[in-house]
Amino acid sequence: MNIFYDIRTENWHHTHENADLFAGSAKEEISYKKDHSNHPLIPITIFPGNRMLVIGILTVSNPKKESGLGGNLTLFRDLSLYLLKHGILIYAFTGNALHSESLRGYVFSSTSNKWIECKMPLPDIVYNRIPSRGYEASEEFQSLINHFKEYRINLFNPCFIDKYVMFEALTEDGALTTHLPPTMILRNSDCLDAFLETHRHIYLKPCKGSQGKGIYTIIKNPDGTLFFNSLKHSESFPDFTSFWETKKRDLLKRSYLAQQAIIPKKIFGHRYDYRILVHYEKGFYKVTGKAVRMSQTQEITTHTPRGGKLFPYQDLQSRSLNQKLANIAQKCGETLSKKIGFLGEFSIDIGEDESGSLFIYEVNSKPMQFDEEEIEANRLLHLKNLFIELTFSNLTIK
Incomplete structure (x- = not known):
């Protein structure tokens, strides 16, 4: 017909x-x-x-x-x-x-x-x-x-996911606590100063940002000086007060969170992250794509629009890693769907530290297209199957 x-x-x-x-x-x-x-x-x-x-x-x-x-x-x-x-x-x-x-x-x-x-x-x-x-x-x-x-x-998928809303929801659930770096919402100079004093090396991330835009790192040295790094330039400050007076306008005009920087495992001297694609299927959240992004021109983020490059997931995969990623995907899908509404599709950015521990950086409810053709082909297949399941089964999206 x-x-x-x-x-x-x-x-x-x-x-x-x-x-x-x-x-x-x-x-x-x-x-x-x-x-x-x-x-x-x-x-x-x-x-x-x-x-x-x-x-x-x-x-x-x-x-x-x-x-x-x-x-x-x-x-x-x-x-x-x-x-x-x-x-x-x-x-x-x-x-x-x-x-x-x-x-x-x-x-x-x-x-x-x-x-x-x-x-x-x-x-x-x-x-x-x-x-x-x-x-x-x-x-x-x-x-x-x-x-x-x-x-x-x-x-x-009802909306974008706020990074701090994600952190709070996954923390409250408890099952993923070990996969979450210490994180706080940036409200004033005192809380940031205390957080920096405790963790020494931190990230500042826009709660509603994406693709690495607006991300900074700060390192507090033993002598109290600060090293501030963005995607485009670096600055040094003699103390926290001078840093805050210079940067407070930028940091307070939008919602930011502060997060402890993990010491990333590296390949050829560069950090890397896992990017996994996830779809709902018959009551479960299934990993439908696994990719790796490696930094090149800077070590703040691995996003390809910021100079990152593709790396074969097959070169890093193991049965243990596959299972860990599957467990994280399932729990993220369950927890965030309860918090913000049904998620049928999402991606997760996951970092790995030197000890092999995995850390959730971001969950994206509107994943961009992957450069890997096999992942995109799998995505289309699972979206088709899910659209059919949602329409012709008794499942109701809440």
Whole structure:
């Protein structure tokens, strides 16, 4: 069976004369129409019960892009092409799409290699790929959440994860305490001074940052002098007071946490981190991708946008390491889903110290694409399976 979109009437139709087809959370009927010439055809396999699964990718507008869509368009395209091949109708949309009487979204056409604006059925699942923390804090986003609840549309991953919220949640659970470096929220100079006096070498990280942006390290030397290091430059200060007077404006204008720096294990003189991709599957959180990122141009972070490079996970893996990563993934998924809402997909940045102990640096609810093709292929497969599971099982996202 094929389905096609009639641009003139703004209706979806199918090509099977004797078939009934219903789509999306509202079970909107897709009617048969014989004439489909000059309309974009999309191959679709009907699910049992003549029910077609519909996924909406929620993003933001970007007038600078030809499509008008913002966010990770490469991921959206790859996911769209993959799901359409497996009989799932998928489109990207923004918050503005719900301001009109009908929901308007964008379907990626492999024929024309571009996004086509269409009138769309209400989705069964909204895959939250909003790239902006600011937009998630807006009234418009909250009204979208209420709209989804009203129509019983499942929201896949509710929000970005604040680093300190993550730390508190995982600490309260207790099972992952040994994998968490000592951490505190930065509120004033006294608490930072005391923390630095205790741990001597610390990181300062934006609670709502990503990709290593805004991260600093501070080392307190035996003589009381401080060495401050950012991704771009280093500075020395004779004491804590002079450091604080110079940096307090930058550190207090956004929420920061302070975290003890672990002494990382190194390869060829460079630190490395594990990056693991995790998906929910039938009651469990499964590691679906394992990668390693190694620093090169600086030793503060291993993120590739900051000069990090890929390193083969196979060169470091062991049965013990695989099991440890699996245990961390399962507990992070369980705990954070209870704290912030259902997480169907996330990634974890994990460091390793000289003794072989593992430390959780960050959990990301909107993982970027991995450079490893096999990981991305696995990701598409598990997202497809999870979308089907969430829609056609009795599982309810809370």
